[in-house]
Amino acid sequence: MLRRRRPSEQPGAVAPRRPGRCKGGPMAAESLDTEPVDDPRAAVRARIVRGARVELAERGLAVRVEDVAAAAGVSRRTVFRYFETRESLLAAALQDSMRSYGDHVPRPEADVDLEQWLRAALVAVHRMNAQHGRVYFELASGADFDGQLGDIARARRVARSELVQRFTDTAWDLAGGADDPPGWLRDAVAVSLSAFATEALGPDFGRSPEEVGESMAVSLTHAVRGAVAQDGGDVRAAGRESNRTRIRSPRPRRS
Secondary structure (H helix, E strand, O other), X not given: OOOOOOHHHOXXXXXXXXXXXXXXXXXXXXXXXXXOOOOXXXXXXXXXXXXXXHHHHHHHHHOOHHHHHHHHOOOHHHHXXXXXXXXXXXXHHHHHHHHHHHHHOEOOOOOOXXXXXXXXXXXXXXXXXXXXXXXXXXXXXXXXXXXXXXXXXXXXXXXXXXXXXXXXXXXXXXXXXXXXXXXXXXXXXXXXXXXXXXXXXXXXXXXXXXXXXXXHHHHHHHHHHXXXXXXXXXXXXXXXXXXXXXXXXXXXXXX
């Protein structure tokens, strides 16, 4: 769960939570660095999967096995020694991308406030989004896919929904919200995290992924604060801040 736990909820200790990562999330072709692999066969397989991720980002689902082999520095025959079909190769690469995405979304530390966390998280997300490439938009198009690719497309939707929910819960908790966040806030988070937002502000407006993330963080901060105010959570939030022994100037209310 991405929601930050309070010190009183930590069993047997009150020490701040160590920096961590949240698991799960949609596919991406962000960093392709991996841990060294001692097993030569596993090392070759990892190279093939990395090559497939690079080519999927560049060419989309139309990628050929020959393209992957060239990117991995192996022969086409070697690729088929590790993957029986082209579909199984692409599915493995997409699964690898999905696993790694959530690992790069920072989880809030004990002394981080809403604005700081949103900026760090959204900049990280839009950096990854910028490297999604063509395959992400193909999978998100709503087209029907058969077999393993169909399974991956459905898994991507589920993983994205779970990530959005965890992200919303964390922002809501950091802002002092009570009960459950409203549905419209979850929609706002989904848009703020979307690769379509990265694409919309990048080519047309010349924004870097970092600039997109910072803009989304500002707008989402206002959305979250507004939702908490509507929920009547600002009094509860003040109490939470006092319990954390943090001193913060009160925010002026807008009439």
